[in-house]
Amino acid sequence: MSGPGITVRMYRGPQADAGKVERGLLGDCFLIRIEQGEARSFILIDCGVLTGTPDARGVMRAVAQDIAATCGGRLDLVIATHQHADHLSGFAHAADLFFGGTIAIGEVWLAWTEDPDDDQANELRARFDHARATLARLAAPDPHSAFAGAPQTALAGLDAFFAVAPAGSGARMTTGAIIDRLREAPAKDKVRYLGSGAVLQTPGAIPLGAIVLGPPRDRLLFKDLPTKRGDETYAAPPGSTQALVEEALDSTDTDRSGHSPFAPGERRLTEASVRAVADDAAAGADDAARQWLRRRYYDDLPPDPPSRGGDVPDQKRRRIDGDWLAAAGAFALKLDSDTNNTSLVIAFALPDGDFMLFAGDAQVGNWESWHNQPYVFGGQTLSATDILARTRLYKVGHHGSHNATLKAKGLVLMTHPGLVAMVSTDEAFARLPARGWQMPAARTKRALLEATQGRLIRGDRRWRDDDDVRAFPASGDFLGRLDESGDLFVDYRVYGDAVSSPKATGTKGTGRKGRRAP
Incomplete structure (x- = not known):
């Protein structure tokens, strides 16, 4: 292919045995590397891990060190999709690297919901902040509270998504404080607040076109689950x-x-x-x-x-x-889902007109809203259906949960013959009795496998060791683009010729040009 080489790196937990994946990362951290000749551009999308992950601080510092080494100490763009710890906590665990000068940040993109000058956003944040404060009281209730006996029974572990993370100084940073630090990282005019319909280019030596699909501004922002009758309630009325x-x-x-x-x-x-x-x-x-x-x-x-x-x-x-x-x-689940639905969703254009879709943790209403407007891009007017049909790489929403990949208006429309999906998950950790989450959910995983014909890249197991892909024909082109030799990440070459990945801090071994099908 002509044009730049584009590689997506999905981070996962470091492995005790370089020959076997033993841990995933229940959190999102994706680094897009764009290279052409001597020019390089780097885009970081989220950096976090779920609270309660063993050695979360050590894991995320290793990830941040690898990011610093790979990008040469400069990220052209950092995108924070939404305020959940499993997407932002790495910025706190490695605050000295991200905000201490080791990694320079050229530009920051946030959803419109984070804009301090937007009245609707301020009202929404006030509502969420109040709900998070309520959850904090549930997690550490007053001794006389009705919840004092068993707060985790009430929260079902969902407080892990809102928990604060310790920064290097020993202080603790909430997700809101992390967003504030990200706002201050680049020059003031290099922070953008984006909503559905925006079309722009990424910064850096090699820009990519970007179409913003979500989050919406209307009532769909609070539609978390599909219903048969369509009579959802979007607020908290008396008696709720x-x-x-x-x-x-x-x-x-x-x-x-x-x-x-x-x-x-x-x-x-x-x-x-x-x-x-x-x-x-x-x-x-x-x-x-x-x-x-x-x-x-x-x-x-x-x-x-x-x-x-x-x-x-x-x-x-x-x-x-x-x-x-x-x-x-x-109540905790509603706040969790509403926060997911504020996810900044971006489709990045590849040089040949295909797209890479990063959906954050968008829920039903966010997905549905994509279809409510046209997108003028490259002299063409595109619909969400057009974009989904040309999606070559899909970053799976919410670690493969049952309600974050829409069916009829989502995955069913992703008909690209070379579709690849990447899912950041740790199934064993998610299924622990304290949580009991299905990540990935069985039906979601089956649909992804069928849509991609087995080209499903997971953070918690190597593709060659995944029994789920055995029923599908192996693709030589896919295997030549997949590099799982590192112990901290997996690389996939989305565009351009398959080449060896550069060695980076915290890895064991460099990439190889290709592998035979298992």
Whole structure:
């Protein structure tokens, strides 16, 4: 092929054995290298790993050191897709490299949702910041909070996506603080806030055309899941899980959600009064009810005298008052999905008119919004269907989860005969009992394998060791472009002749020009 060589590097966790992939990276960190003659351009898309990953700091510092060595200490462009730790935490773990002068950053692209001069963005961030603060209180609740007993049960591990990461100084950086540092890294006029429909060129010696597909500005920004009836709710109305959670965290704000079936004057049997009531056969109606409740739901006593029904030693087993705490998981999941939907989605144009699609963690509404407008690019008017049909490389959304790769308006339209997919995941880590996530989800993985005819590159296993690809014919061209010899990353040559990858810090061995099909 004529034109520049374009290689995408997907980082993964360093391997204890260079001959076998043992860890992936449940997080996104992609480095695009563009080279022609002596000219080089480098684009970094996200840099993060999920909170709780073993030696997350060591992993991300090794990644940052490799980035610095590969790009020669300068990144022409850094793109931060959205505010999740698994996409941004590396900037905190290696803050001294990214913000201390080791790596110069020429330009930064962020979604419009991060623009401090955009009223809609400010309103959205205020809403998200409030929700994140609520999650922080759930993760470390007041001892008297209803959540104090088992906060992780309520959050289902989703707080890992919002957690802060320690910087080199020992301070901790939230995802918002990381975005602030990225804003300050280049010159002030080199920070761009982008939304759907923008068409521009990447900076650097060898520019690429870029079409911004998302995030949208309309109600689709809050459509996280497909529904049969299309009657989604996009805010947190009274009585919603968010309102219930916030009420539980603030005992002074009595029944703000309005969920109680009783009028305020009828709410006489409080837990404190039930626990405090003494046995009294002559008690009035209210105290008699309190005695009955205390005996059956609070006391370690039989519900009735032994002569009238037997001996039940512990009545607390009958209580369900803590079961509602799991509703907080729905609140956490909604915030997680809404944040994913703010992902900056970009299709990079290759010299022959094909595209590389980096979808961040875009959810259903973000994907659907791509089809609501035309894109004027290179003298042509393109639809989202046109762009998807010409997509040669797809960076799989949200580590291959079930709801971040749209079907009819997404993968089904990716009909390029040479389609390759790259998925950053660590399936074993995601499936740990504390999380129980399917990443990649079985149906998503099967669809990706069929769409790519087995050209699915995973961060947690080498292609040649992946039993899932055995049912598909091996492609000599694909194998010649795939370099899995490094222990910290995998390279794929998207455009240009297949060549050896340069040796970089933290790797074991350089790339090879080609491999025979297994």
